[in-house]
Each structure stands twice: as C-alpha cells, then as structure tokens.
Amino acid sequence: MYTKPNTSLKVAARLADLGVMVYAPTQTVVRQWADRKKKVQVQVMPSMVLVNVHEKDTGMVFQVPGVVRYLFEQGKRAKVQDKDVVAMQLHLEGKAIAAQTAVQVGDTVQVPQLDEKATVVALREKKMFGTFRAFRRSGVISIAVVSN
Template identity: 40%
Template structure:
C-alpha cells in the first residue's frame, strides 16, 4: 500500500486524521509542539508540521474512502497522478520528530547561497543551501528531500 498526501481544509488536519482513523484508514499527521502567545498567556500547543496536509496509507482502489471525512479537500497531485510518498520518507519524518529536541545546532558564519552538509541531527549528511539568514534562525533548502528547514539559534 502507498502513502498519499491529502489536502485538508485549513486548521482541519488533526480533525481529519482522527476521523480517518475512526473509519479504519491508516493516516499520519506529523505534529510539533510550539509555544503560542496570547495577550494574557503563553501556552504549548501541538500544531501540524505541514499546514493543510496529512498522509494516508491505503490501496489505490480505496483512495475515494478519504472523502468520507468532512475536512478533506483533495489529493495532492504530481505530474498528473496522486503524489506517492515512500515509506522511507515517512520514517524519516517520524524519526526527526522523535529526536528533534536532542540535538544542539552549531551555527557557523554562512552566507546566503552557501552549500553545506549537515553534520548532526536527523538530516545528517544531507546537503542544503542557505536561503535566508535572520537574527534568530537560518532557513535551509534541502533539495534532495524537497523541503525547507528552519534552524533556530539557542
């Protein structure tokens, strides 16, 4: 069975994942814990790693079952076909989320456009391009994984 990417209504990722699980569909909604600030307090909340996207694992013939959930909009397509995510990529995301807080990031003086190889963490040995440099973080593009990584300074 393949992993597919499902596009959801905004802010419906966790609800859709719960509904699909109740329907017996294997799904994965990667969550990260972040601190949100309101006018009167700060609170740790779990938010989706990918806004409006969840992953579902099912047979090709069963793909229409996801539309039983109210918050599902459509599948993500690539080259005219539903985008398929490999098992290794799902495992990489799960691994990264399980160990993300265990690593300290050492920041050298990089320039925008520099090509670097990550030396620690879940993306070790991945090549990245420095896209943005701010006072509190770097933004790196991991072309081999097709994603952008934000690394905060501690």
Template identity: 35%
Template sequence: MEQWYVLKVKSGYEKKVVQGLSKMNVQVYCPIVKEVRIWSDRKKTIETPLIKSYVFIKCSEKNRPLAFSVHGVERYLYWLGKPALVREEEIEVLKQWTEDDAVEDVAYTSLQPGDRATIQRGLLKDQVAIVRHVGRTRVSLVLEDMGIVVNARLREVV
C-alpha cells in the first residue's frame, strides 16, 4: 500500500529532487508559492517551496530507499520512531492552498512573537495561530493543532 512520506532535502534542492524522483516515475509533491521579490532596480515574481527543505513522496514501504538515489535527499522525517505519514486529505489541502492562491495576506495592526491570533479568512479561517516571527513584510505563524508553521505576507490595515 502506498503512503505519503516526508523527505528532508538539502536547502534549495526541492525542485531538483522533485524532478529526479519524477524521472523515476515516483509520485512526488512539493507545494510551490509565488512571491514577489523587490530589488532596488526591479521586481520579479519567483516560485519558492511553501515548506522549505521538505518534499512529499508517495510510495510503498519497500520502495522508500529508492529516494536516496536522487542527489539532494538527506533523510525521511520520523515521528515517534516511525516514518512520518501524511494523509491524502492533508496533501489535498496543501494543493488547494497553492493552486487556488488561497494563502492570503495577513492583515495586522501590531504583532509580537508569542501573540495568539485567530485567522479571519481563507482556508485556515478560525484556526488559532501563535506568532513565531515578525519581519518587515512577512510573519511566521505556528498552527499547533495542525503541527505546521505557515509564512504569510503582511499587509497593513487601513
């Protein structure tokens, strides 16, 4: 029976690992989001992994070692001594976030690390998050109930 597993990969190798595993006819998924990067002389839209240094692979238990033949794969993620499994429904939620541009900007007035906030809109509506880090244009939120960290763009409330 095939399951979704989580692979830890070298930083910046997410897309290369996906290509390598796809060539081996292995079902693999790396959620990608579009970001606008601003330099002093230009703006550019780039695609970056939603979850840095991780990709999801669907395979049987006996075929798990095949992933290590791809350059950039470091190890499988483990939980309580067993390979971490991801449910199909969770993969579908990630696909919705990235395909429908459902990860929205976060409106804020004043956020500090450690603050608790309830998400008001989007797929994560009514989820309680803890602010982990606040930057100039982005915020990192910990969704304890789901066991994930989400990075979002900030937009000022008017």
C-alpha cells in the first residue's frame, strides 16, 4: 500500500498494533552531516508498506493515519507472493542457504527459502554468491554452503 511521504515505518507500526501482518523493509546506512556521521534506518521502498490482509478486511487499514491507497496492477490490488517477500528479506540480509557442497562457478543450485534456483557467480571459502530472479528483478545473494 502507498503511504504519505516519510510515514511508512509509523504506519507499519500502527498496522501491526491492529493485528495486520506488515513488512516495511529498511536498511542501515551511514549518513554524513557537516559535524558527524550517523547510522540511520532508511526505507528500502519509500512510501510503501507490504500488508497481508483478508479481502473482507481491506478497508480496515484506512483507519490508520498516513495510509493513502492500495497499489494496483492491471486494475486489481497488487499482490506480492510470500516467496518474493522472503527473497527481499534474504537479499537485504545478504544471505540464503543452499543444500549442496560441491559447486563450481556456473552451476545452478536450489535455494530452499526462495523455492527457486540460483546461478553461482563466485566462490569464496564456504560461501558462494549466486544470482536469482525474484520480485521481477534479478539480484545477487550470498549463499552459505551446507553439508548434506
């Protein structure tokens, strides 16, 4: 759903208080001012909050100040699948787990959390870096190698 500017985190907290499942991804970045540097939480998707509500409860979210409207795709409320949310979380954390041990660059591995396959692009000790395609974008994730 779309929110007023700079209110995504407050809206997410208020919706969570109402019992709505919400996800407002943030990332810690270092911002520099003239006199100091500070780590701050920045919204990954400004003015957007992902919500999981039943069809009958769609109007309930408008009780929260700061909510503007739902996002639409082809005339219907936009839906994001759970695996896409998990892919986003893993991408922001920079990790995923694959259940294979002997891999080489160019191999395709199954990533259970994403329920998708990733192509190995680099290897370093017990980590491999793979590309995946989810949430209509491709990305690079760090994949831990786990023994079977």
